[in-house]
Every structure is written in structure tokens, then in C-alpha cells.
Amino acid sequence: MSAIATAAPTVPEIEDDRTSLTKEGLKRAFFDHLFYTLGKFPAIAGKNDMYLALAHAVRDRTLQRWICSAAEYMDQAPRTVAYLSAEFLMGPHLGNNLINLGIYDEVREAVREMGLDFAELLRQEEEPGLGNGGLGRLAACFIDSLATAEVPTIGYGIRYEYGIFYQTIIDGYQVENTDKWLRYGNPWEIRRAEWAVEVKLGGHTEQYSDDHGRLHVRWAHDKTVMGVPFDSPILGYRVNTTNTLRLWRAEATEAFDFSVFNRGDYLGAVSKKVTSENLTKALYPNDETPQGKELRLEQQYFFVSCSLQDMLRLHLIRKLPLEQFDQKFAIQLNDTHPAIAVAELMRLLVDEHQMAWDDAWRITTRTFSYTNHTLLPEALERWPLELFQRILPRHLEIIYEINARFLNDVRIRFMGDESRIVRLSLIDESGERYVRMAHLACVGSHTINGVAELHSELLKQDVLRDFYEMWPEKFTNVTNGVTPRRWMVLSNPRLTGLITETIGDDWITDLPRLAGLESHAADAGFRDAWRKVKRDNKIDLAALIRRRTGVVVAPDSMFDVMVKRIHEYKRQHLAVLHIATLYHRIKSGRDGDIVPRTFVFGGKAAPGYHMAKLIIKLITSVADVVNNDPGVRDLLKVVFLPNFNVTHGQCVYPGAELSEQISLAGKEASGTGNMKFAMNGALTIGTMDGANIEIRQQVGAENFFLFGHTAQEVQEIKSRGYRPRDFYEANAELRAVLGLIQSGFFSRGDQDLFKPIVEGLLGWDPYLLLSDYASYIQCQERVNAAYLDAEAWTRMSIVNCANSGQFSSDRSVAEYCRNIWRVGPRPISLHAKEELQSLPPDGAGRYGRYDR
Incomplete structure (x- = not known):
């Protein structure tokens, strides 16, 4: 039983300031919140009460920095980055905020002295599942790095009541459950009802003339939804800057119709509330149905309209001319989800603020920049014209006008x-007519960027080639990055301690300084310490695996890990073919010097993506056979870690030894998991895809396990007419492995269960698994041989970490700031709350226009 459940803490007898960072001050704040915020005392408080009390105490220590940052920004009106993203996969806030405040050790010690279990408190936090994977995690890393760089920023998104589904595995199948991340409340957010905005939907448009005879358009909408902002502080690392994550919740303009209730229609009395709140109920409603498509489009427009209205409010209360809007806001479209912002800003400027079209278009195109995150044509959003016109009739008219003017330019060019x-x-x-959202983003933005060198080149050569030929000056590359604060300092404290002891702590905000580790790779004592860190991390990961799955794995086996969204192009089933190959070799007496391996998979399949869900079933079915076969279970273990998320990632990345990045070349835009693995000392087996290419360049070809066709070779193979059965016929081991799957060996004799996978591979194999199979198996044999030499493997691990400095999100946002947004740091000075409280709302002095 934990200390939380058995010990009633002693209340410290000391008075201290509310924002004190001392241990005694933190203890006092903890008990103040337990008593006065939660209404509990220690004897009746549960684990979650203790977490909430600590979270509120920590939030208090962010508020002074947050308010001072807002006051400085309001007074000085610097150019502000507005990061529009449908996803912000933040992960738990408490540990990250303690790291960035610089009080992690103090709080851990204070909690210990109160008789509580610090790790247990951290585990109480419900993770906000407000993203699907890399896109949302990147947004979270970027706003962390922007605050650390002291750049004024607002992250705008959606406060989904239910995030990405909670994944369980039942009989080997993915089952989606409701993600109730708000069931105990969210101590980090503040509801700002006074800044709510109205969002219009549906209806039709009407033309009218003003008093000067000028023609205008009025949107006669038939539905109105309120957008209410919820703000969370985003702390920079050991700086005063605290930026804002502003997430919008949909609410009805009238939540309850009393007259309808009095007529006895109790459901009808709240129908508007239910309909309105559906907009922000869940992340990515399934858009296979017409209703799902409609809800998803409304959802995207809702948060974009709320955010732009909010920016205009901030701009105008600063008493700034509307013509300067583009000088004060740099808006980044994170993929196509917020692309409707181009038409919405035009509507707001032209219709609501009566600005001339040419002036509004100039402001719009100077304000927006667009990040493309995909090379998959099906992932470039487009909306049926009929649906678009029904929901956003005025925006369709604006898009028609943008298109007409743009195509005139194309005709001339x-x-x-x-x-x-x-x-x-x-x-x-x-065929059926569609609005192309990526095209709208390209036309309405001054800069278009890809997220890895190969990705950006392929955008120019293929997906956006026509736009590149039209505007080559618009295109650039910014390779993704991840924040070392969460993905090393917080998640891997053992490695952080070893690195800091060896080269100092400047690397935490200047990751290229990790290069100083490379010279220590030759030091046997340092290699021993490095191996101990990795083994202790593997013990932690083994404990997580046992806790979540019941499977016992050996920490001395190689931890071979593939955690990412389940998709055919990411090729989890190629990794399964490798496991089946090893299993077949062992059972055939050809195991040789096979290193014991633990294969760890994790990731979610989209609810409507049936092939991806079948791949999960294949993984779990192979695991059932392998893990229960006494002849192989000392050599092979297969684990599917359910509900992989940021919290699990903080344990998985530090414990991994081999990082599987095996997507078909030319399909992965960048990847960020590959960076997290490398930073934490895992070696990569991968294709020349996404940021794998740049990782290999940085760490050296000799420290990267490369296999498979290049993107150019893939195109050549497909252009010649790819015949996967040729590779099947030519490779006896591949025939044997597919034969095992086809025969029902891994499915209790059911030959139909995995038939769609096998027939797909033999028939068309769109992601060239069979073509890359032999190369992958040979490469895995090189991995096996390398792992047998523990000293050499450790040197390679150190070199991977030492050369991962290029993949910090600090570097990424610095490039955005310099080359795209044209913004710089604005350091924040702390001011006493008495000074801020004494300022008049409309005074003339410092902070005089601050109205928050």
C-alpha cells in the first residue's frame, strides 16, 4: 500500500508568501489548497485530492509569471505567434511545470517529508488526450520551446471534453473507450467566460448597399454557438515567460429553454445545449458518415473563428489600427485542419470591419503561414461542395472569389x-465537387514548409509541385524537433544526471552541446555508467509492461520498440514478419546466436480503419503463440502496450534500445518518435524516410541500421509495375512465414482471420513490404550481431545521443522565428502582485492599456 493511503501528513506551522518556492512555503500552499480549495483534511483525502492540492499549489507559482507576461504583452504589443492546431497533445502538466520552474527536487523532497509518495501523486494526473499522435505532440513541443525562447505566443485549439479514445485490448482486438480526462476537473485551466465569442453556422447570404451605395454581403445564419476560452499557462524553462494555451469549448447561447420545459418537453428544453456542445465533445469524430463529416467541418471552423475573433479583440483593445494586424500576429496553420482561417479572416475583415478586399487580402497573406505534415494525398483535406455551402455559405463565396483572382494570375503566368x-x-x-483545403492554405499563406528535408523536397516535386512552380519563394523546410525538457530531463532523470555530471547542464536549452559526450564514448567507466542507466530504465519499462499487460519480460533482453499510430504505411506488419521469421528459425533449429529480444508495440488505430485494427490483432495473436511456447519464450517476447500515450512514452523511450522506424520511404513526413529514441540512446533501424535521413547524417552511417528502397527507387518500382508475388516466389523464408499466417497457425486455425492482410500483400502490397522484406531481415541480423558486442553497442548508443542536438524543438522554433514569423524574444520582468493590482484599467502609464 502506498504512503498516500497509510500516512496522514503533518501540517507545517509556518507562514509564507503564496508564491514562495521554499520547501516550507510549498508545504503550506499544499495544505491551504487541500483545506480551502478542495474542502478536505488529510485523514479523509484520497490520492487524487493530494494530487489536486499539489497541482493548485504549483499553479499558484505560475500565475505571477503568467500575469506579468500578459501585462508586458498588452503594454508593448509585440508581434505574437498564434499557433493554430486542432491537436495539442500536452501530456501531464505537473512534472513538466516542476521542471520548468526549477523546483522538481524541492517539491519531491517536500512531498517525501509530508509522508507522501511523489511518484504516486504524479500518476494521479489524467492525461489530456487532445491529440492523435505526432501532430499534437509537435504542437506541445513547439509551445514549450517558444516559452523557453521567451517569444510571445498563444496556442489556439479545441478543449475536447473527451480526447482521443482510451484503448483497451480485448481478445487481441482494439476496443475504443471514452477518454474521461475531465472527470475530476483540470486544475491547470482557467475558464474565461467574459471573452466568449459567437460562432455562426448555416443559413444563407444576402447582399445590401450601405449609405454610400457600396455593395456588401450579410451572412444570415441559422445557428449560433458560443465559444468559451479555457486558458492554461505554458511555462518556459527557468525563465519568467509564461505563455497561454487557449482552448475553446462550445456552449449553447441559451443552455436551457424554460418555456419548453414548462410545456413538459424536458428533453427539448436542453436540446440546444446538447447540439451545441457536441461540437467539442470528442477529438476527430468518425467522418465516414455524412453526420461525421458535418460535425468535423463545424468543429474546425468553430475553433478557427473563435481564435481569429479573439486575436482581433486583443488587437483592437490595444488601440491599434486594423491595418497593422499582420504586423502584430504571425498565424501558423498546423496542417490543413485550420486552413478555413484564410476565408474566415477575409470574412471578418471585409464583412464585419468593412475593409476593402485588396487591403484585407494583403493583410491575410502576410499573416498566415502553413505547415504541411503529410505526403499521403488522402490526408489532404477536402470537403464536398454541398456540405461546405450548407454549413459555411459565406465562406464558399469568399473562396470562389479567391479562386477566381488566383486562377487569373495562373493564366497570366x-x-x-x-x-x-x-x-x-x-x-x-x-466528379463530385470538393473544396481543397491544402490549396486554400497555400494560396492564403506567405510561406509553406515541410517538416523534414526529404519531405519538403517531395512536396515540391510531387504533392504541391504546381504551387512550387507558381511560387518557389514561398517554400522552405523546417525539420521537426522535440523538447528535451520533457523527453530527457523529466522522462529520463538518470540519463540527465549522468550527462549533467559529465558536461554540465547548459545542454538542456542548447541541445547541440550534447556533442561533448562523444569524447567520453571511449571511456570504459563512462560506458559502464551509461549501461547502468539504460538497464535501470529497462527495469522500469519491464515493470510498466507487467503492470499494464501481465507479461513478464527480461530486462537483459534487447528491447526492440515500435510505438506510433497504427497505419499500413508505417509497416508494423513488417516488424511482425520479422518476429515470425525468428520464431520459424528457432522452431526449425536454426536459431544460432539469436539475441533474446523483447518486442514492444504501442499505438492506436483510427476507429474506422479496419486494416490497421487487424494489424493490432495480428501483433497480439503472434504474441499469444510466441509468449506461451516454452521452446522460444526465453528468446522472444512480444508485447502490445495498450493505450500508448505521453505518460507511457516517458517510460518507453528511455528504456528502448532499438527504435523501429521502418515506414516506406517517401511516406513519413518527418517523425518525432525517432528523435525521442535517439536522444535517449536507442539505435535506429530504419528506411531513408522522413527525418531518419537527417538522424543518419548526424549520428553517422555506421551508427544507424539502414535497409530498404529509397523514395526514388520506390517510384521507379511502382512505375515499372510492382509485382509483390515475384518477391514471394523468390524467397523461401518469406513463403514459409506468410504460410504460417495464412494457415491459421497464429489464429487458432482460423484461416480467414488474417486473409485480408495476406491477400493484400500478395495482390497489391501498396507499401512494398515484400520488396523490402529481405533487406529488413538482413539488417536485423546486423542488429543482432552488433548487440552481441556490448561495448560497441554502448559506444553507438552514446554517439546517437551525443549527435541528436539538431532535433531539439528549440532549434525548430528558432528557424520559424527567424525565417517565417519574424519574431524575437521579449524577456519578462516579474512585478509584485500589489503593483499589478494598483494599476487603473484605462490608465496612461506602464501597463495602462492592460484590461485583463
Whole structure:
């Protein structure tokens, strides 16, 4: 039983300031919140009460920095980054805030002295599942790095009541459960009802003339939803800057209709509330149905409209001319989800603020920049014209006007090239007509960037080639990065301690300084210490695996890990073919010097993606056979870690030894998991895809396990006419492995269960698994041989970490700030709350225009 459950803490008898960072001050704040915020005393307080009391105490220590930052920004009106993203996968806040405040050790010690279990308190926090994977995690890393760089920033998104589903595995299948992350409340957010905005939907448009005879358009909408902001502080690392994550919740303009209730229609009395709040109920409603498509489009427009209205409010209360809007806000579109912002800003400027079209368009195109995150054509959003017109009739008119003016420019630039006009049009006219959201983002933005060198080149050569030929100056690359504060300092304290002891702690905000570790790779004592850190991390990961799955794994086996969204192009099933190959070799008496391995998988399949869900079933079915076969279980273990998320990642990345980055070359935009693994000393087996290429360049080809076709070779193979069965016929081991799956060996004799996977591989194999199979198996044999030499493997691990400095999100946002947003740091000075409280709301002095 934990200390939390058995010990009633002693209340310290000391008075201290509310923002004190001393241990005694923190203890006092803890008990103040337990008593006065939660209404509990220690004897009746549960684990979650203790967590909430600590979280509120820590939040108090962010508020002075947060308010001072807001006051400085309001007074000085610096250019502010507005990061629009449908996902912010933040992870738990408490540990990260303690790291950034610089009080992690003090709080841990204070909690220990109160007789509580610090690790148990951290585990109480419900993780906000406000993202699906890399996109949302990148947004979280970026706003961490922007605060650390002291750049004024607001992250704008959606406060989903239910985040990405909670994944359980039942009989080997993924089952989606409701993610109730708000069931105990969220101590980090503040509801700002006074800044709520109205969002219009549906209806039709009407033309009218003003007093000067000028023609205008009025949107006669048929539905209104309120957008209410919820703000959370985003702390920079050991700086005063604290930026804002502003997430919008949909609410009804009238939550309860009393007259309808009095007529006895009790459900009807709250129908508007239910309908309105559906907008922000869940992350990514399944858009396979017409209703799902409609809800998803409304959801995206809702948060974009709320955010732009909020920016205009901030701009105007500063008494700044509307014509300067683009000088004060740099808006980043994180993928196509917020692309409707281009049309919405035009609507707000032209319709609501009566600005001339040309002036509004100039401001719009100077304000927006667009990050593309995909090379998959099906992931470039497009909306049926009928649906778009029904929900956003005024925006469709604006898009038509943008398109007409844009295509006139295309005709002048490429005279007579009618096919190019068809390809570039914002409206897809082939078959059912669609609005192309990536095209809207490209036309309305001053900069378009990819997220890895290969990805950016492939955008120019293929997906956005016509736009590149139209505006080559718009295109650039910013390779993704991840924050070392969460993904090393917080998640891997043992490695952080060893590194800091060896080269100092400047690397935490200047990651290229990790290069100083490389010279220590030759030191046998340092290698011993490095191996001990890794083994202790593996013990922690083994404990997590046992706790979550019941499977016991050996910490001395190689931990071979693949955690990412389940998708055919990411090729989890290629890794399964390798496991089946090893299993077949062992059972055939050809195991040789096979290193014992623990294969760890994790990731979620989209609820409507049936093939991805079948791949999860394949993984778990192979695991059932392998883990229960006494002839192989000392050599192979297979684990599927359910509900992989940020919290689990903080244990998985430090414990991993081999990072599986095996997507088909030319399909992965960048990847960020590959960076987290490398930072924490895992070696990569991977293709020349996404940021793998840059990781290999940085760590050296000799420290990276490369296999498979290049993106160019993939294109050549497909252009010649790819025949996967040729590779099947030519490789006896591949035939044997697929035969095991096909025969029902891994499915209790059911030959139909995995038939879609096998037939897909033999029939068309869109992601070239069979073509890359032999290369992958040979590469895994090199991995096996390398792992047998523990000293050499450790040197490679150290070199991977030492050369991962390029993959910090601090570097990424510095490039955005310098080359795209044109913003710089604005350091924040702390002021006493008495000074801020004494300022008049409309005074003339310092902070005089601050109205918060």
C-alpha cells in the first residue's frame, strides 16, 4: 500500500508568501489548497485530492509569471505567434511545470517529508488526450520551446471534453473507450467566460448597399454557438515567460429553454445545449458518415473563428489600427485542419470591419503561414461542395472569389496551360465537387514548409509541385524537433544526471552541446555508467509492461520498440514478419546466436480503419503463440502496450534500445518518435524516410541500421509495375512465414482471420513490404550481431545521443522565428502582485492599456 493511503501528513506551522518556492512555503500552499480549495483534511483525502492540492499549489507559482507576461504583452504589443492546431497533445502538466520552474527536487523532497509518495501523486494526473499522435505532440513541443525562447505566443485549439479514445485490448482486438480526462476537473485551466465569442453556422447570404451605395454581403445564419476560452499557462524553462494555451469549448447561447420545459418537453428544453456542445465533445469524430463529416467541418471552423475573433479583440483593445494586424500576429496553420482561417479572416475583415478586399487580402497573406505534415494525398483535406455551402455559405463565396483572382494570375503566368488551372483550382471539379483545403492554405499563406528535408523536397516535386512552380519563394523546410525538457530531463532523470555530471547542464536549452559526450564514448567507466542507466530504465519499462499487460519480460533482453499510430504505411506488419521469421528459425533449429529480444508495440488505430485494427490483432495473436511456447519464450517476447500515450512514452523511450522506424520511404513526413529514441540512446533501424535521413547524417552511417528502397527507387518500382508475388516466389523464408499466417497457425486455425492482410500483400502490397522484406531481415541480423558486442553497442548508443542536438524543438522554433514569423524574444520582468493590482484599467502609464 502506498504512503498516500497509510500516512496522514503533518501540517507545517509556518507562514509564507503564496508564491514562495521554499520547501516550507510549498508545504503550506499544499495544505491551504487541500483545506480551502478542495474542502478536505488529510485523514479523509484520497490520492487524487493530494494530487489536486499539489497541482493548485504549483499553479499558484505560475500565475505571477503568467500575469506579468500578459501585462508586458498588452503594454508593448509585440508581434505574437498564434499557433493554430486542432491537436495539442500536452501530456501531464505537473512534472513538466516542476521542471520548468526549477523546483522538481524541492517539491519531491517536500512531498517525501509530508509522508507522501511523489511518484504516486504524479500518476494521479489524467492525461489530456487532445491529440492523435505526432501532430499534437509537435504542437506541445513547439509551445514549450517558444516559452523557453521567451517569444510571445498563444496556442489556439479545441478543449475536447473527451480526447482521443482510451484503448483497451480485448481478445487481441482494439476496443475504443471514452477518454474521461475531465472527470475530476483540470486544475491547470482557467475558464474565461467574459471573452466568449459567437460562432455562426448555416443559413444563407444576402447582399445590401450601405449609405454610400457600396455593395456588401450579410451572412444570415441559422445557428449560433458560443465559444468559451479555457486558458492554461505554458511555462518556459527557468525563465519568467509564461505563455497561454487557449482552448475553446462550445456552449449553447441559451443552455436551457424554460418555456419548453414548462410545456413538459424536458428533453427539448436542453436540446440546444446538447447540439451545441457536441461540437467539442470528442477529438476527430468518425467522418465516414455524412453526420461525421458535418460535425468535423463545424468543429474546425468553430475553433478557427473563435481564435481569429479573439486575436482581433486583443488587437483592437490595444488601440491599434486594423491595418497593422499582420504586423502584430504571425498565424501558423498546423496542417490543413485550420486552413478555413484564410476565408474566415477575409470574412471578418471585409464583412464585419468593412475593409476593402485588396487591403484585407494583403493583410491575410502576410499573416498566415502553413505547415504541411503529410505526403499521403488522402490526408489532404477536402470537403464536398454541398456540405461546405450548407454549413459555411459565406465562406464558399469568399473562396470562389479567391479562386477566381488566383486562377487569373495562373493564366497570366502559364498562358494556355488549362490542365494546370484544373490542378491548381481551389475547387476540385472531377466528379463530385470538393473544396481543397491544402490549396486554400497555400494560396492564403506567405510561406509553406515541410517538416523534414526529404519531405519538403517531395512536396515540391510531387504533392504541391504546381504551387512550387507558381511560387518557389514561398517554400522552405523546417525539420521537426522535440523538447528535451520533457523527453530527457523529466522522462529520463538518470540519463540527465549522468550527462549533467559529465558536461554540465547548459545542454538542456542548447541541445547541440550534447556533442561533448562523444569524447567520453571511449571511456570504459563512462560506458559502464551509461549501461547502468539504460538497464535501470529497462527495469522500469519491464515493470510498466507487467503492470499494464501481465507479461513478464527480461530486462537483459534487447528491447526492440515500435510505438506510433497504427497505419499500413508505417509497416508494423513488417516488424511482425520479422518476429515470425525468428520464431520459424528457432522452431526449425536454426536459431544460432539469436539475441533474446523483447518486442514492444504501442499505438492506436483510427476507429474506422479496419486494416490497421487487424494489424493490432495480428501483433497480439503472434504474441499469444510466441509468449506461451516454452521452446522460444526465453528468446522472444512480444508485447502490445495498450493505450500508448505521453505518460507511457516517458517510460518507453528511455528504456528502448532499438527504435523501429521502418515506414516506406517517401511516406513519413518527418517523425518525432525517432528523435525521442535517439536522444535517449536507442539505435535506429530504419528506411531513408522522413527525418531518419537527417538522424543518419548526424549520428553517422555506421551508427544507424539502414535497409530498404529509397523514395526514388520506390517510384521507379511502382512505375515499372510492382509485382509483390515475384518477391514471394523468390524467397523461401518469406513463403514459409506468410504460410504460417495464412494457415491459421497464429489464429487458432482460423484461416480467414488474417486473409485480408495476406491477400493484400500478395495482390497489391501498396507499401512494398515484400520488396523490402529481405533487406529488413538482413539488417536485423546486423542488429543482432552488433548487440552481441556490448561495448560497441554502448559506444553507438552514446554517439546517437551525443549527435541528436539538431532535433531539439528549440532549434525548430528558432528557424520559424527567424525565417517565417519574424519574431524575437521579449524577456519578462516579474512585478509584485500589489503593483499589478494598483494599476487603473484605462490608465496612461506602464501597463495602462492592460484590461485583463
